Amino acid sequence: MDSNAADISDLKHQLKERLLTARSAVSSFENDASRAVFTGSALAVVLAESASDVSVALAWANSRNIPVSIRGAGTGLVGGATAFDSGLIVSLERMNAIIEISPGDRLATVQPGVITADLDEEAQAHGLFFPPDPASARTCTVGGNIATNAGGLRCVAHGVTSDWVAALTVVLADGRILRTGARTRKNVVGYDLTRLFVGSEGTLGVIVEAVVRLESLPVGTPVTFWAEFDELAAAGAAVTRIVGSQTKPEVLELMDALTVRAIEEAFPSGMRIPRGALLVGQTVGRDAAETAQAILELCRAHGATAAAVAVDDALVEARRMSNPALTARGLKIACDVGVPVSRLAQMFTGVAALAERHALEVASVAHAGDGNLHCKVAAPDTPAGIAAADMLIDDITRLALSLEGTITGEHGIGQVKHHELPWQLDEVAIDVQRSIKLALDPRGTLSPGRAV
Numbered sequence: 334m335d336s337n338a339a340d341i342s343d344l345k346h347q348l349k350e351r352l353l354t355a356r357s358a359v360s361s362f363e364n365d366a367s368r369a370v371f372t373g374s375a376l377a378v379v380l381a382e383s384a385s386d387v388s389v390a391l392a393w394a395n396s397r398n399i400p401v402s403i404r405g406a407g408t409g410l411v412g413g414a415t416a417f418d419s420g421l422i423v424s425l426e427r428m429n430a431i432i433e434i435s436p437g438d439r440l441a442t443v444q445p446g447v448i449t450a451d452l453d454e455e456a457q458a459h460g461l462f463f464p465p466d467p468a469s470a471r472t473c474t475v476g477g478n479i480a481t482n483a484g485g486l487r488c489v490a491h492g493v494t495s496d497w498v499a500a501l502t503v504v505l506a507d508g509r510i511l512r513t514g515a516r517t518r519k520n521v522v523g524y525d526l527t528r529l530f531v532g533s534e535g536t537l538g539v540i541v542e543a544v545v546r547l548e549s550l551p552v553g554t555p556v557t558f559w560a561e562f563d564e565l566a567a568a569g570a571a572v573t574r575i576v577g578s579q580t581k582p583e584v585l586e587l588m589d590a591l592t593v594r595a596i597e598e599a600f601p602s603g604m605r606i607p608r609g610a611l612l613v614g615q616t617v618g619r620d621a622a623e624t625a626q627a628i629l630e631l632c633r634a635h636g637a638t639a640a641a642v643a644v645d646d647a648l649v650e651a652r653r654m655s656n657p658a659l660t661a662r663g664l665k666i667a668c669d670v671g672v673p674v675s676r677l678a679q680m681f682t683g684v685a686a687l688a689e690r691h692a693l694e695v696a697s698v699a700h701a702g703d704g705n706l707h708c709k710v711a712a713p714d715t716p717a718g719i720a721a722a723d724m725l726i727d728d729i730t731r732l733a734l735s736l737e738g739t740i741t742g743e744h745g746i747g748q749v750k751h752h753e754l755p756w757q758l759d760e761v762a763i764d765v766q767r768s769i770k771l772a773l774d775p776r777g778t779l780s781p782g783r784a785v
Contacts, residue, residue: 341376344377344393347389351381352380354376362375362416362424365408365409367409367749368412371416373416373417374418374419375417375419375421376399376419377421378423381427387539388504389508391505393421394421394778395508395778398776399420400778401420401421401423401778401779402415403539405425405445405446405474405476406474408469408474409481410669411669411747412749413480413745413748413780414747425446425474425539425541426474429447429474430443430444430447431455432542434456434458436461439548439549440546444541445475445540445541446475448471448474449465449466460549462547464487464492464548465491466485466487468652468653479501480531480534480540482495485700486652488700488743489585490584490702498544500544501527501530502541506775506779511538513530534746534783534784551618552619557646558614558629558643560612560629560632560637560639561608561609562607562612562637563607564610565610565697566681567610568678569701570636571612571635573675574631574634578631580616580628580631582615585612586613586614586702587611587612587697588613588655588697589696589697590607591696592659592696593607593611594606598658599657600657602650603647604651605639613652616628626642629642659698659709664710665710665712666709666723667708667726669744670733670741671733671738671739672738676738683736687732691725693712693725694711697709703742706733730753739757770785
């Protein structure tokens with residue numbers, strides 16, 4: 334620590350006021366929104382304003398074997414952006430320019446610190462939109478979305494972030510700058526390095542610029558709909574039927590009664606609190622109204638006790654507030670898993686059984702259309718209480734795997750879920766991933782011990 338602190342004058346000389354070393358300033362960058370606990374002290378924060386700043390910082394850290402954490406908006410939920418003791422923090426929040434919107438190519442070129450909703454708003458001014466739509470779109474960044482391969486509310490219609498990334502500029506661990514992909518619709522030259530870095534969680538390089546694809550705005554006014562169910566399993570079965578039908582919802586979200594109640598208590602929106610679950614969705618395009626009615630009929634046929642079209646999109650906006658609402662209620666230990674949509678009803682039934690077995694309160698909310706489930710557990714703020722909640726979270730994750738699912742659908746691995754990797758990946762898969770990490774970061778300075 335002492336030698337690094339003395340040597341940091343060289344980095345300060347190159348970055349000047351863009352390097353923070355005062356403890357009071359550094360501490361505010363050391364944690365993210367996850368439950369990962371950081372107890373050390375980071376060396377400094379780089380407030381990067383260009384690819385050159387990032388290159389200088391990584392080369393400096395690499396040559397001295399100093400661990401580096403990469404931070405966007407700090408909204409991550411798996412501890413991927415928390416600091417390392419005596420490590421360097423690279424913050425990308427100042428790299429927040431929308432460099433170009435190209436309507437003819439349906440592309441946008443952006444820096445990593447651009448807020449996701451801001452890019453979508455700018456694209457809409459050109460008759461386009463950016464499909465990736467995490468619930469935290471108003472606070473999370475495009476770079477963070479790419480680093481974790483984030484999902485969101487519109488995944489059922491448009492897929493995850495990787496489906497919308499055309500090209501990247503990445504600073505490697507040793508400071509070299511790599512450019513991947515192309516602006517063309519087709520590109521089959523060499524390995525697909527772009528997708529390699531999407532979802533790599535800062536372990537292979539730092540994304541400093543991205544060319545992302547945009548989509549044309551649908552014609553007409555979106556139609557929001559809702560359906561109430563007395564049982565979560567019935568709601569899950571309805572979702573399976575909807576996804577397997579000819580209907581194409583833009584959004585299809587499911588919240589259990591506890592989640593709806595928490596949202597109404599924290600952010601009143603007029604939602605009816607169901608006995609079991611509330612399904613909220615949206616349709617777009619010229620046939621939006623007709624499609625919404627078809628989906629409502631499917632809901633009624635599969636046990637909905639009430640179902641109707643909403644007057645506006647307030648329900649969708651309320652769904653975005655589920656995480657802060659549940660956290661405010663004391664449900665703080667969370668997981669993110671995915672199952673095939675056909676297994677969603679089994680997953681909900683299994684989670685309820687596990688909650689009863691562990692005698693803990695669990696709230697569930699899902700991007701139902703793609704089988705991505707988020708569960709939050711209430712736990713006393715004591716070591717024993719948190720350990721008990723963690724045991725339940727582990728059991729929920731194992732349940733998802735038993736249903737041919739995955740340990741994470743969109744939040745990533747970070748450090749919170751790192752112990753779960755062997756549950757899903759065999760030795761060969763883990764070895765291959767770590768071999769790629771070793772090839773690109775042989776000294777292991779980028780986000781060590783995370784993601785892979």
